[in-house]
Amino acid sequence: SVISDKGLIITNYHCGHGIIQGHSSMENDILTDGFWAKSNEEELVNENLTAIFLIEMTDVTDKILSEITEDMTEKERTRIISEKSKKLEEEATKDNHYKAEVRAFFQGNQYFLIINEVFEDIRMVGVPPYSIGRFGGDTDNWMWPRHTGDFALFRIYTDPDGTPAVYSEENIPYKAKKHLPVSLSGTEKGDFTMVFGYPGTTMQYLPSFAVKQILEETYPNRTLIRGKKLDILNNAMDSDPEIRLQYSAKTARVSNAWKKWLGEIRGLNRLDAVNVKKQYEKEFTQWVNENSEIQQKYGNILKEYKDTYDKISPYSMAFDYFREAGLGSEAIMFASQLRGLENISKDNMEIIPKLKKDAKNHADNFYKDYHPPTDKKIFAEMIKLYYENIPVEFHPEYFKNLEKYFRKSEKPFKHFAEYCFNKSILTDEDKFYDFLENLNHRSIRIIEKDPFFILRQDFASIYREKIYLELNKYHTKSDSLHRVYMKAQLEFEEGKIFYPDANFTLRVSYGKIDTYYPADAVKYKYYTSLSGIMEKENPDIYDYKVNDRLKELYYEKDFGIYSASDGTMRVCFIASNHTTGGNSGSPVLNANGELIGVNFDRNWEGTMSDIMYDLDMCRNISIDIRYVLFIIDKFAGASHLIEEMEIRM
Numbered sequence: 001s002v003i004s005d006k007g008l009i010i011t012n013y014h015c016g017h018g019i020i021q022g023h024s025s026m027e028n029d030i031l032t033d034g035f036w037a038k039s040n041e042e043e044l045v046n047e048n049l050t051a052i053f054l055i056e057m058t059d060v061t062d063k064i065l066s067e068i069t070e071d072m073t074e075k076e077r078t079r080i081i082s083e084k085s086k087k088l089e090e091e092a093t094k095d096n097h098y099k100a101e102v103r104a105f106f107q108g109n110q111y112f113l114i115i116n117e118v119f120e121d122i123r124m125v126g127v128p129p130y131s132i133g134r135f136g137g138d139t140d141n142w143m144w145p146r147h148t149g150d151f152a153l154f155r156i157y158t159d160p161d162g163t164p165a166v167y168s169e170e171n172i173p174y175k176a177k178k179h180l181p182v183s184l185s186g187t188e189k190g191d192f193t194m195v196f197g198y199p200g201t202t203m204q205y206l207p208s209f210a211v212k213q214i215l216e217e218t219y220p221n222r223t224l225i226r227g228k229k230l231d232i233l234n235n236a237m238d239s240d241p242e243i244r245l246q247y248s249a250k251t252a253r254v255s256n257a258w259k260k261w262l263g264e265i266r267g268l269n270r271l272d273a274v275n276v277k278k279q280y281e282k283e284f285t286q287w288v289n290e291n292s293e294i295q296q297k298y299g300n301i302l303k304e305y306k307d308t309y310d311k312i313s314p315y316s317m318a319f320d321y322f323r324e325a326g327l328g329s330e331a332i333m334f335a336s337q338l339r340g341l342e343n344i345s346k347d348n349m350e351i352i353p354k355l356k357k358d359a360k361n362h363a364d365n366f367y368k369d370y371h372p373p374t375d376k377k378i379f380a381e382m383i384k385l386y387y388e389n390i391p392v393e394f395h396p397e398y399f400k401n402l403e404k405y406f407r408k409s410e411k412p413f414k415h416f417a418e419y420c421f422n423k424s425i426l427t428d429e430d431k432f433y434d435f436l437e438n439l440n441h442r443s444i445r446i447i448e449k450d451p452f453f454i455l456r457q458d459f460a461s462i463y464r465e466k467i468y469l470e471l472n473k474y475h476t477k478s479d480s481l482h483r484v485y486m487k488a489q490l491e492f493e494e495g496k497i498f499y500p501d502a503n504f505t506l507r508v509s510y511g512k513i514d515t516y517y518p519a520d521a522v523k524y525k526y527y528t529s530l531s532g533i534m535e536k537e538n539p540d541i542y543d544y545k546v547n548d549r550l551k552e553l554y555y556e557k558d559f560g561i562y563s564a565s566d567g568t569m570r571v572c573f574i575a576s577n578h579t580t581g582g583n584s585g586s587p588v589l590n591a592n593g594e595l596i597g598v599n600f601d602r603n604w605e606g607t608m609s610d611i612m613y614d615l616d617m618c619r620n621i622s623i624d625i626r627y628v629l630f631i632i633d634k635f636a637g638a639s640h641l642i643e644e645m646e647i648r649m
């Protein structure tokens, strides 16, 4: 959201997390303390950060599908579509600096040509301290009531004539065609809200078989693995502040989807989603059977779906275990980053300096945040899960070494992990730098014996030879089923207005500010306030530490023009907009098109909306723009930023 005529943009703190961390050091810990540029000169430059504006989107379905026939193979179809897309994209960007892409909607039943302008000089302007921007941390993540000040400010720069350019001192703040006015008029239950952003993936039109598999296999498998991992990580972080520093971002990544999947399982069960889908399929089948022409087209689809999902099941499970557990320890991931070292031979010694340099970069990054004892515990647990739950045909060769511990030890996985960690050069910083120092054509002998290099290779070949090939076959099949079933559903419910699944393109959703009932006898208000932060305060719980300056402001009750009419300082609010991952940072507008908040999360009871939306239970969570302004102005004293905005009372 652009919020001034000087290219100021607002997004979420958690979207900027990596960037903020990148600008932080022990001496200048922006991540913990926050950052406020007092002038344009003080803003921080970022490489590889872009801002994208949609210029135009056009329905090009007819052009893309003109030569497609029903009897084509999926491969042929894909080839023609990508050739046609490429041509349209090239034409659209011939005489301009725009970027274009053709994107599929409704699982390939509709295509749009999308033209974007991409800005490449984006500077960091202001971020609150961690204890505000991430208040509640992973404890409150995906939950309402919420009190996170999840915002960050950046600025777009262009070259002196207003076109996108990479960083240069000559660049000037961008004057966008439009910017959003910011409203202080507040929120009331029932108010219209509109969110627009770039959500990633929803799966609203899946058949019951797919939902059943997600619910009974995919999510339980993944949450089991991540849950074990999180137990170890959280214990380690609680035991030592240094480990917390090293592992907080990594843990947040593991935890985010874990918690969402758990919420989804509950939500889908509560909605009885599989049976709801089954009922729909029953009606669909009746419709199909009424007409022989339709029967010809769609008579087999549900049966084919069922077969496909039955066949996918073991491979999909192996894939989840491969990704979450097989590659689930940092040592193996580090080994993956070092690909290339094994190619050194007597005949290509000239590649050594570059490999050495790259490996050193990876190593510096890796060891900075690496705590071997924690990773060792995780490794033991991950191998155990994989070993016990995945059929032998998917086991890496190297598991043979594991088997000898079954005879010798009561804790075979623990001892196997110990063995691997002692033997490897990757799990000991000194050993590894030593190895790099002496890198030569004989190094391969060390690599070939290293447990993690071996395991990485073994897992990779299991994946390539036994998982990927099969999965890909069925995915290609299910992709074409998705397309046909989508088409069938559009015909079955002709006249109904469908909205396509999210696909990382611009999506507008509307709803209203609303309360909800999360459980029997419980009602949630639609807003939270600063006093709620004080209620949650607990100096012993990391996620609930309250910033001292914020506390002062609370006791002084100096909320200025930012307080609600009842005198409270509002922090977050909820509404019934259908949003999903990728909607973080999306502007939330009122009926006048003014900015009233920034979207950053959903409620736990409503995370199943990716698959099945429920108006009674699904809420998107936004930070109230008045809290943002209060933090910028009263907390940070950065009133010059407020002055460049167009504030409406």
Ligand code: ARG
Pocket (backbone or CB within 6 Å): 014, 137, 138, 141, 142, 252, 253, 256, 581, 584, 600, 601, 602
């Ligand atoms: N759940 C929000 C979004 O998916 C926020 C994630 C970041 N925050 C966190 N505490 N991990 O993806």
Ligand code: GLU
Pocket (backbone or CB within 6 Å): 579, 580, 581, 582, 583, 584, 600, 601, 602
């Ligand atoms: N936090 C999510 C994101 O980063 C948005 C929340 C959701 O999934 O609705 O996109």
